[in-house]
Amino acid sequence: MILDFFKKYFLVLIMVFLIGCKSDDDTPVIEEDTINGFWLAEDKGYVIEFTDDQDILYNVNTSGCSIADDNFKIEELAGLQLEVLNNNELIGRSELIASDIKFIRLENQNEFCLADQISETDDPKVNYDHFWNIFNDYYAFFETRNVDWSQYEDLGEQVTSENFYQIIGELVLLLNDGHVAIDDEENNISIDAGLPNLLERLNAGLTGDLIIDSDETYNVLYNQRLEIIGLKYLGGEYKLDESGNIAWGMINNNVGYINVLGMQGYSDDESTELQVLNIVLDEMMDDFKNSGVSKLIIDVRFNGGGYDMVSVEIASRFMDQERSAFSKKARLGDSFTETTSVSVSPKGDFQYTDEIILLTSPLTASAAEIFTLCLKDLSYVTIVGDNTNGVFSDILVHALPNGAFVGLSNEIYSDAQGVIYESIGVGPLEVNRVPLFANDDYLEEKDSGIDKAVEILSNRN
Structure with missing residues (x-):
């Protein structure tokens, strides 16, 4: 997984x-x-x-x-x-x-x-030239990622059919960017440039047999965590929308809990995505309104992203007023496109604006980080957990002449104050830092992030 x-x-x-x-x-x-x-x-x-x-x-x-x-x-x-x-x-x-x-x-x-100039070939040198120039023309974060791309321009002279993917794979790994990928389904090639750093961050709180080095180990930790949340913290009583993207329930009589697992797929048809989402959100917010909940935990630790505006729609249910949330621009040659600014306004019959703990982790990526940008400056929101992944840009996808696809970060996002969190991620104060996975959590069947959130909320009036 x-x-x-x-x-x-x-x-x-x-x-x-x-x-x-x-x-x-x-x-x-x-x-x-x-x-x-x-x-x-x-x-x-x-x-x-x-x-x-x-x-x-x-x-x-x-x-x-x-x-x-x-x-x-x-x-x-x-x-x-x-x-x-x-x-x-x-x-x-x-x-x-x-x-x-x-x-x-x-x-x-x-x-x-022109018909006679279109590149459609497996020639490794031609494909390398395209690969290098795609990044050179469109990638937005060489300086941020501390990579001098120009020094690899002539590396194409060394590529062969046998070492092509090894060489370009090593280059994208230098970028350490979770939105950079190479995918050649026909040749069973899948390279994720952000995976090594992600594993390092997830393993920071783990030792011994629990260190994640395979899908199997990850699945054990992931499934146990979700099971513990559902059974131990929510008592097995929670609602889950039909898409499996949002679960909500009560930690106790005063503290509500929302787990947003994804920012896409609420509908089978993109044209009704927001419509279906808002039906779910209306039900969820009505439940919390009727429960009289006075404190809330929103968990996006397992949310890998999706659509920006799904994030904005969800965030609108926790807004006290219209607020600037983020801005974005795309690389355009040596400059950028015009900046697009996005605001979030209260939406729905009921907005929750009391104390909120927002749980984040290295798995919190892309549109889930946009959601974090929308909420992080609210006076009643406290972030607990770990820094988000740090991959805000939409993925720009290009085809190589051999039919493989490459994805890269082409856009720069900033918060309402103009701060850019690419590669860094948005995170908590040090006192509220809790790793997503830890040996003690696994052995004692607990969730230290939720425990920390409940502790903070219990100490507030």
Whole structure:
């Protein structure tokens, strides 16, 4: 399970960041022949060719062009909608994603994407050139991750078919970024650049046979922890939504508990994701209102992320007023795109704004970290646990000429004060630091994070 942790979201986000379109009663249908031609999303390195027949998605970088999908069906992907601004500009929008994707019409077919210039080959040197340039053109955190990428440009001279994945795997591991990955399903290759550091952090409180070195060991710790929470702390009485993403119940007569396990998948259809989510949230908040709960624990320690705006929707149920939450911008050449700022406003019939403990861990990643940004500055919220993973950027996915996919961090997120937590994560004060896994917790069948949260809440009026 731990080895598939980031791959799960990497593969999902391959779909999220390919542009999609749907229509409903409120959205005019775009006639395809009005947008036929080539459209460039410059900050993403995406070129879409719209035709009367099959549409094509290309990935472009300084080294050339690769086909990501030669039968591109926008209506099937990600819940994004296309809006025509004018003859030369398209905007891709989704209620699940915090920023728009801007497309500019190309007067002529991109010079890298002419039929005789498209790279579709297993040649390791060609693939290395694409790999290196994809990161060189779009990756946003070389300085943050303390990597001089330029010194590896000529390493392609050493690659062969036998050592290709070994070499590029070693390079991405230097970035130590949980949103950087290489996936070649055909050749059974899956490399997660953030996995070694994640394991090191998870093992910090473990010794002996409990050190995580396999899926089996991780599953033992993970399953035992969730079982203990459900049975010991919630007494076996809790609710779980149909998607299995949110569980809630009572620790005792005064303390409520919410475990948000994911920020996506509340609906089978992205177009109704937020609608279904809000039905769940309405039920949950009504339960807490009727219970008269005066203190609350929100647990995102096992939440690997999903959609930013799912996080914002959940956070809205704990807002006392509209507040600036975060900003984001994408790398664009040597500069950045315009900044998108996101605020969170109270939503629903009831908002809980009394004492809250927010539990976080190294597994708290991506959109779950966005949720943490939304709540961390509230005067009635205290963070307990460990620093989050430190991977805020949406994953930008590109195809290599050999058909493999690479994912990378292309965007910079900052909090309401402009502070960037990439690679660091958001964490508690030292006095409230509790590791996710520890030998004593396993042996004594307890959860020290919840125990610490209850202790803090018990000492407050």
